[in-house]
Amino acid sequence: MNESGCFKKGFRRSIGAVLKAVFPTRCLTCGSLYHENPALEVNPQEKPLLYPDDDLGFAREMAPFLCGDCSSRFVPIDSPLCTRCGMMFDSRQGEDHLCRGCAQHPKSLARARSLGVYEGRFMNLIHAFKYSGKIQLARPLGRMLFQLFLSQWDWGEIDTVMPVPLHPRRLRDRGFNQSFLLVQRWPELSESLGFAQKNISVDCKTLFRHKWTRPQTGLNRNERMANIQKVFYVGDPLKVVDKRILVVDDVYTTGATMNECARVLIQAGADEVHGLTLARA
Numbered sequence: 228m229n230e231s232g233c234f235k236k237g238f239r240r241s242i243g244a245v246l247k248a249v250f251p252t253r254c255l256t257c258g259s260l261y262h263e264n265p266a267l268e269v270n271p272q273e274k275p276l277l278y279p280d281d282d283l284g285f286a287r288e289m290a291p292f293l294c295g296d297c298s299s300r301f302v303p304i305d306s307p308l309c310t311r312c313g314m315m316f317d318s319r320q321g322e323d324h325l326c327r328g329c330a331q332h333p334k335s336l337a338r339a340r341s342l343g344v345y346e347g348r349f350m351n352l353i354h355a356f357k358y359s360g361k362i363q364l365a366r367p368l369g370r371m372l373f374q375l376f377l378s379q380w381d382w383g384e385i386d387t388v389m390p391v392p393l394h395p396r397r398l399r400d401r402g403f404n405q406s407f408l409l410v411q412r413w414p415e416l417s418e419s420l421g422f423a424q425k426n427i428s429v430d431c432k433t434l435f436r437h438k439w440t441r442p443q444t445g446l447n448r449n450e451r452m453a454n455i456q457k458v459f460y461v462g463d464p465l466k467v468v469d470k471r472i473l474v475v476d477d478v479y480t481t482g483a484t485m486n487e488c489a490r491v492l493i494q495a496g497a498d499e500v501h502g503l504t505l506a507r508a
C-alpha cells in the first residue's frame with residue numbers, strides 16, 4: 228500500500244475510534260447499548276488471524292457486536308470430549324475418549340468438533356445471524372471456526388470443505404446459506420497464513436438437498452433421523468471420490484443432519500467425512 232493509502236486507512240480508523248467512543252453500539256443478542264472495550268481491540272493488519280491460546284479470543288472477535296456481559300457467557304467446547312463426535316463430557320477431569328453412543332453405534336462422521344455450547348446468548352447470536360439477517364457476523368464467526376479447524380485438524384488432512392446445503396426454496400426465502408457464509412472466506416484466510424501451496428477449497432456445488440424437510444427444531448432424536456433421511460444427494464461423484472471432506476454447519480444437535488451428509492458422501496466414494504459447527508447442543 229502506498230503512503231496515501233496508509234494515511235487514509237489510519238485516518239478512517241481514528242475517525243472510527245472517535246465515533247465508537249461517542250456513540251454506543253447495540254448488542255446483537257441482548258439489545259443493550261454498550262461501549263466497546265478498547266483493550267479488546269486488535270489491529271487486523273498486525274494480526275491477520277486469530278488469537279491462539281488467548282482466552283479472550285471470543286470477546287475480541289465479538290467486541291463490535293456483543294456487550295461484555297453477553298460475551299462473557301460464551302461457553303467453549305473443551306476437553307475432555309468424545310474423540311469422535313466431539314460431545315463434551317460433564318466431568319471436567321480426564322482425557323478425551325470415545326463416548327458410549329459412539330462406541331455402541333459408530334457414526335459416518337470420522338470426527339466432529341464445535342466452537343461453543345448452544346445455549347443462552349450464543350444461541351441468540353446464531354439466531355440473529357441465521358434468522359434476522361445479521362450476516363455481518365459471518366466474518367468473525369467464520370474466522371473463529373477457521374481457528375478451531377486449524378487447532379483440530381492437520382493442514383492437508385482435509386481436501387474439500389462443504390457447507391451443509393439448504394433446500395432451494397429455503398435458500399430463496401432466506402437469501403443466503405449461513406453455512407456457506409461461514410466458510411466463504413476460508414481460502415483467503417488460508418492464503419493470508421501462507422498456506423497457499425495447498426489452499427483449502429470450498430465446494431457448494433456438489434452436495435445438494437432435494438427434499439423439503441420441516442425444521443429439525445422441536446423434534447426428538449428418532450424424529451430427526453427419520454426427517455433427514457434421503458434428503459441429500461451428491462451431484463457429481465467425481466468431486467468426492469477419495470476425498471477427505473469437512474462438512475460445515477451452524478449447529479450440531481443430535482448429529483442427524485451431519486451424519487446423513489457424511490453417509491451420502493461416503494456412499495458416493497468419499498474417503499472420510501469430518502464435521503465442524505459453530506455450536507453444539
Ligand SMILES: [Zn+2]
Nearest residue numbers: 254257294297
Ligand atoms: Zn448483550
Ligand SMILES: [Zn+2]
Nearest residue numbers: 309312326329
Ligand atoms: Zn461420541
